[in-house]
Amino acid sequence: MRKYIPKDNVQKKAYYTDRYHVVPTVPQSKVDEGSYFAGVLNALGNTVTESSVQLGQLVIHIAPEDNFKVMKTLKETCGYTQCSEQSAVDYLAKDNEFELFWQLLNVGVAKRVRVHCRLANGAAIESIEPLFKSANFAEREMFDMFGIKVNNHPFLKRILMPDDWEGHPLLKTYPLHGDEFASWYEVDKIFGKEYRDIIGPENRDPAKIDIEDTKRFSRVGYEVPFGAEYNAEEETDIEYSETALVNYNKKTSKQLDERR
Amino acid sequence: MQVSNKLTPFFENLNFERDDNTMVINFGPQHPSAHGQLRLVLELDGEQVVKAYPDIGYLHRGIEKMAENMTYNEFLPTTDRLDYIASTSNNYAYALAVEKLLDIEAPRRAQAIRTMLLELNRIISHLFFVATHALDVGAMSVFLYAFREREFAMDLMEDYCGARLTHSAVRIGGVPLDLPEGWLENLAAFCDKLDHEVEHTYGALLNENRIWKMRLEDVGVISAEDALSWGCSGVMLRGSGVKWDIRKEEPYELYPELDFDIPTSDRCDSYGRFRLYMEEMNQSTRILRQLIPLYKDTKPQLMAHAPKYISATKEDIMTQNYALMQHFVLVAQGMRPPRGEVYIPTESPKGELGFYIKSEGEPYAYRLKCRAPSFFHTGLLQNLLVGTYLADVVTIIGTTNIVFGEVDR
Numbered sequence: 001m002r003k004y005i006p007k008d009n010v011q012k013k014a015y016y017t018d019r020y021h022v023v024p025t026v027p028q029s030k031v032d033e034g035s036y037f038a039g040v041l042n043a044l045g046n047t048v049t050e051s052s053v054q055l056g057q058l059v060i061h062i063a064p065e066d067n068f069k070v071m072k073t074l075k076e077t078c079g080y081t082q083c084s085e086q087s088a089v090d091y092l093a094k095d096n097e098f099e100l101f102w103q104l105l106n107v108g109v110a111k112r113v114r115v116h117c118r119l120a121n122g123a124a125i126e127s128i129e130p131l132f133k134s135a136n137f138a139e140r141e142m143f144d145m146f147g148i149k150v151n152n153h154p155f156l157k158r159i160l161m162p163d164d165w166e167g168h169p170l171l172k173t174y175p176l177h178g179d180e181f182a183s184w185y186e187v188d189k190i191f192g193k194e195y196r197d198i199i200g201p202e203n204r205d206p207a208k209i210d211i212e213d214t215k216r217f218s219r220v221g222y223e224v225p226f227g228a229e230y231n232a233e234e235e236t237d238i239e240y241s242e243t244a245l246v247n248y249n250k251k252t253s254k255q256l257d258e259r260r
Numbered sequence: 261m262q263v264s265n266k267l268t269p270f271f272e273n274l275n276f277e278r279d280d281n282t283m284v285i286n287f288g289p290q291h292p293s294a295h296g297q298l299r300l301v302l303e304l305d306g307e308q309v310v311k312a313y314p315d316i317g318y319l320h321r322g323i324e325k326m327a328e329n330m331t332y333n334e335f336l337p338t339t340d341r342l343d344y345i346a347s348t349s350n351n352y353a354y355a356l357a358v359e360k361l362l363d364i365e366a367p368r369r370a371q372a373i374r375t376m377l378l379e380l381n382r383i384i385s386h387l388f389f390v391a392t393h394a395l396d397v398g399a400m401s402v403f404l405y406a407f408r409e410r411e412f413a414m415d416l417m418e419d420y421c422g423a424r425l426t427h428s429a430v431r432i433g434g435v436p437l438d439l440p441e442g443w444l445e446n447l448a449a450f451c452d453k454l455d456h457e458v459e460h461t462y463g464a465l466l467n468e469n470r471i472w473k474m475r476l477e478d479v480g481v482i483s484a485e486d487a488l489s490w491g492c493s494g495v496m497l498r499g500s501g502v503k504w505d506i507r508k509e510e511p512y513e514l515y516p517e518l519d520f521d522i523p524t525s526d527r528c529d530s531y532g533r534f535r536l537y538m539e540e541m542n543q544s545t546r547i548l549r550q551l552i553p554l555y556k557d558t559k560p561q562l563m564a565h566a567p568k569y570i571s572a573t574k575e576d577i578m579t580q581n582y583a584l585m586q587h588f589v590l591v592a593q594g595m596r597p598p599r600g601e602v603y604i605p606t607e608s609p610k611g612e613l614g615f616y617i618k619s620e621g622e623p624y625a626y627r628l629k630c631r632a633p634s635f636f637h638t639g640l641l642q643n644l645l646v647g648t649y650l651a652d653v654v655t656i657i658g659t660t661n662i663v664f665g666e667v668d669r
Contacts (some may be wrong), residue, residue: 012329014623016593023621026361026600055360055602056510081488085603085631089618103603103616103631107488107502110509114603134491137639145324160317160668169325176322176329 008093009172028052028059036111043077044070057112064100064117068126071102071115075131080104080113083132086139088119088146090172096121098148102128124149145170164189282310289318293396293654296664300641300657304650312645312653314638319668327628331594332358332432335625340426342630342666345388346381348417349608350666351430356512357604357615358432361597364566366513369558370434375514376447376551377420377429379544383454384413385609386537386544390462393534393658397475405461412450419443432595433570434563444552451545458541466534476531480644480656483528490643491636494611495540496660499533501526506607514554520547530659537661569595594623603631610634610661632666 031037031051037058041051047070050061062070074080085103092098095118102115119125127150129135139150140159147168150156158165166181167174181188184196187204196204209217212230222235287300297318303311323342327335339354340347352374359366366374391406414424419440421429429435466472482492487500497504505522507515523539525532564570571590572583599621605614611633618627637660644656 012624014593014596021596023596024598026598026602026619027363028600054600055604057603081485082491084491084493084605084612085614085616085629087616087629089627101616103614107497107504112603112605131489132491133486133489133643134636134639136642137635138491141635158317160320162317169322174325176325 006093007173010175011172012176026054028054031058036109037113040074040078040113044073047073054114057114059114059116061116061118064119064123064125067100067102067115067117068128068131071104071128071131074104074113074115078106078113079108080106082107083128083134083138084112086128086135086142088142088148090146090170091118092121093172098146100125100142100148119148124151126151127153129153144168147171281305287653289315293392293657295392295657295662297668298638298657298662298664300645300653302645302650302653307650309645309648309650309653312642314641316638316664316667319664321669323669324628324630327625329624331623332597332625333590333594335628336430336432337426337428339630340428342632342669343385343608343610343613343634343663344425344665345663346385346609347423347425347427348377348381348429349385349606349613351428352378353604353606353608353613354615355430355432356606357602357617358597359564360604361600361602361617361619362432362566362569362595363598364433364564364569366434366564367559367561369438369555369560370562370564371513372551372555372558373435373439373562374430375518376548376555377417377427377435378513379547379551380413380416380447381427382609383541383544384410384417386541387413389537389609389661390466390534393655393661394462394466394472396654396658397472399466399469399472402462402465405457405465409454409457412453416443416446416450419446431563433566434561436562438560438562439555444555447548448552451548455542455545458538463538467538473531475652475655476529476534476659477527478529479648479652480530480533480659481528482640482644486643490640492611492640493633493636494607494609495533495536496611496633496637496640498522498524499536500528506605506612510605512606514551517554518547518550530655533659569597596621596623605631608633610663610666611637613666630666630669632669634660634662634664634667635669637662638667 029052031041031053037053040058041048044060047062047066048060049063052059082105083102084105087101089099098119098121100117100119104113104115125148127135127139129139136154137159139153140157142148143150143156144158144160145168157163161169167179184204187195187199191199211217211219214224214230215227222232224231283304285302285304287302289297289299299315299318301313301315302309323338326338330338336351336354339350342350387406387410391403391410394402417427417429418424420443421427421437482500484500484502487497487502501524503522503524508522520543523536523543525536563573567586571577571587576583577587597619599619601616601618603614603616605612612631613633614631616629616631617625620626641657641660645653648656
């Protein structure tokens with residue numbers, strides 16, 4: 001029987017897991033009363049559903065519809081003037097949700113806050129671009145990689161992948177070596193879909209060189225007019241200098257042989 | 261009028277003369293001063309930029325995707341390909357993030373070596389910046405002199421790890437090798453030479469150079485507020501008068517014990533940033549000189565002792581059965597870190613380089629996000645270039661010091 005591979009997460013998995021292996025967790029501590037982060041939490045009020053301190057950074061969880069409000073408070077009241085990173089984690093297979101995170105930095109007091117929210121599949125998130133301009137590129141990347149729509153973004157467009165790409169590469173359902181669309185991308189674009197059968201999967205390399213195609217390739221030493229019939233016999237007398245790797249010029253090699 | 265067909269399709273939809281007398285030009289992706297693969301679509305009114313649109317992704321290799329399909333140790337050499345001008349800073353940022361996830365600390369000798377390598381890489385990167393920036397603006401000779409010294413720094417890297425560009429000189433939990441014999445003497449000699457060259461060659465050629473100042477002064481002006489909002493870090497932030505260096509504010513490795521200054525500039529322009537790069541090279545040599553005695557005081561252990569995650573030393577593996585078994589498991593299956601997430605920022609030569617790692621306790625990271633400084637500096641271009649002249653575009657791209665390995669990832 002063929003091994004069952006779950007379709008909702010095609011990333012590489014451990015082939016063996018000790019069944020007595022207990023996975024520890026990264027240490028988390030409660031926010032101490034009177035500490036600096038307690039002040040931040042007070043300013044945010046009841047928008048925060050969960051909070052902890054991990055490795056000296058405050059980690060808070062919020063509802064996705066509160067994100068703009070929370071970021072505005074963090075920026076204007078608490079002095080978090082830089083959004084250094086934002087992206088998402090794909091939990092579609094487990095919960096049909098994305099986990100979004102924003103990493104904020106307060107330069108004045110050298111403190112960092114990470115804001116998390118869970119966003120349902122297909123839902124859109126409000127852009128924080130009016131507050132932090134760095135979100136312009138970061139949200140575009142998030143859209144490109146996960147397909148998460150961002151409301152009120154000034155220019156929500158693919159950023160790393162081509163505009164006409166299908167699929168979102170960082171989803172767990174997207175295979176590492178690309179899907180069918182990815183493997184035929186150049187062929188579809190240059191020749192059209194009907195050429196898939198003619199070219200065949202073994203020849204879909206877009207850099208393939210066809211020696212008999214005189215429309216797109218010329219052959220040194222055997223030049224023929226554009227589109228003429230390929231003929232391996234007729235040698236032309238065009239001489240080219242020899243390179244370190246390829247000896248185009250047969251005459252030179254003959255001379256070399258004679259010298260030897 | 262061009263006609264697109266299947267054999268010659270339009271990848272760039274260009275129209276030069278437009279109704280409102282503006283002109284749209286493509287800068288790159290094969291422009292020599294595009295620092296790799298930057299395609300910049302510029303809308304020009306005469307010679308003034310009306311709108312700039314940086315188009316990136318020509319070097320996208322899906323490194324974050326690869327991280328989800330590789331064990332933690334397998335992925336480390338891939339981080340070399342992010343900022344390939346200073347690979348060790350990427351190796352280190354990644355290794356540090358994983359170490360924080362595992363809650364282990366590298367032994368002191370490894371910390372000393374890592375700090376040296378980081379500063380050496382900062383010098384390599386800054387020399388590259390000065391060289392290419394000067395070349396872009398038109399000062400050819402600086403390029404040759406700066407690459408001469410960069411070659412010496414790369415020779416030092418080669419003596420240490422055997423590689424010149426993609427070093428992989430850091431491991432999770434420490435460093436693989438001790439410094440070879442005579443390396444510290446070479447390093448000290450290099451520091452002396454570099455200090456001399458920074459002052460008497462690059463400094464003498466550029467600092468008060470009339471043409472250089474005309475090309476750089478008041479070009480690419482960013483206010484501190486804008487710099488923070490656009491996610492700038494490193495010299496881009498310090499050049500706008502914000503005194504922020506992660507080595508000082510959130511120190512790691514031996515930086516808390518070292519005495520060095522954070523140069524800042526209130527000029528907010530390209531010339532101020534150029535002076536910061538020059539000053540930072542002086543600070544790096546100052547750090548390197550302090551590290552030499554610190555290194556000599558350390559015990560010879562190179563890798564952290566954490567049998568659950570880190571393989572034992574070669575000697576132990578060859579002599580002790582359990583160490584061999586554990587090594588076999590760690591190589592064949594990969595380490596299984598705790599469940600949780602970390603975001604660890606480090607000060608790379610380009611700015612804040614941080615790795616966000618989400619672990620589900622598997623040997624493969626559930627999600628890895630590389631916070632690359634150049635990515636945000638590229639985003640800034642769409643704001644910074646508007647209103648400048650076409651001749652200054654090259655200067656501004658140069659001053660951001662972007663490397664496309666980490667922009668596109």
